[in-house]
Amino acid sequence: MNVPEVKIRVNYNEGKVEPLKEVIEASPSNSLGNAAVLGWRILLDSFNIFPGPLPGIVLRLGDKALGLIVPLLLFLAWDLVTRYELTPPQLLPLPKQVAVTFLDMVRSGELLVNLKISLLRVTAGFFAGSFTGLVLGTAMGLSKKIESYVGPLFHSIRQVPLLGWIPLLILWLGMGETFKVFFIAIGAFYAMTLNTFQGIRDVPGEYLEVARVFEYNRLQLFRKIVFPAALPSILTGVRIGLSLSWFLLVGAEFTGASEGIGYSIAWARQIFQTDVVIAGVFVIGVIGLLMDRVVTLLEGYLLRWRRKTFTA
Incomplete structure (x- = not known):
């Protein structure tokens, strides 16, 4: 039509x-x-x-x-x-006022300083949690014995709401940077462990038969068959883990911080600066969207062989 x-x-x-x-x-x-x-x-x-x-x-x-x-x-x-x-304008300011506030935050350097600190925290937590989750998920996926030992504990712990860890972590680690990074890492750890484990377990049996025909040893089997087949699921874990890390960063900075984008929003809320709150929420959303787009581009690059396979 x-x-x-x-x-x-x-x-x-x-x-x-x-x-x-x-x-x-x-x-x-x-x-x-x-x-x-x-x-x-x-x-x-x-x-x-x-x-x-x-x-x-x-x-x-x-x-x-x-x-x-x-x-x-x-x-x-x-x-x-x-x-x-x-x-009331105290609850919902004009869009123009929010835009002016955002530009003032950029010019003063306040936004960039807080954003830099938040990005450092989320980077440290994400990579720590992702690496640990990748190792554990791989071990559980390759070994049923390891899964039988670790799996029940992992699956029971991950049922605890992420925000429910805050009181216990504060008691154990205090309210410093260690608490924030560890709390952020939890989200990435859950996502990477689960998706890596599931990706390895979902490798088609036909692929394993091909490996037996070529008489691959265990290292060759993992490098040439298992890892490439599980990579889409692993990258999904990266994407989910990064989103969770960014979400938990804001929660950590709401709870106890003296700097960071989450802290600036929490402080503005206490003194009824709604324009600052909305500007901060906008920044969080845009940065989160950019992170997701970066992972999507990385996924497209690493999985470009799938497009060649389907178009051949």
């Missing part, structure tokens, strides 16, 4: 956005994304939100811009609610 493509010429006169003309043309290359994006584009223009070259950029994105519709609708609702003062 052909979807009409709508082109809008916009006149920027003294800072105002004025749609001048709509031209509808049928084209087989058009997509539902253009039509959907056009709806919120007209809506944003009517409230003079996001003027400038954005209309053309978004319309050119087409289907890829569909993921922006819900966030932009939420942003529009936020703008309308605050503009017409439907909520």
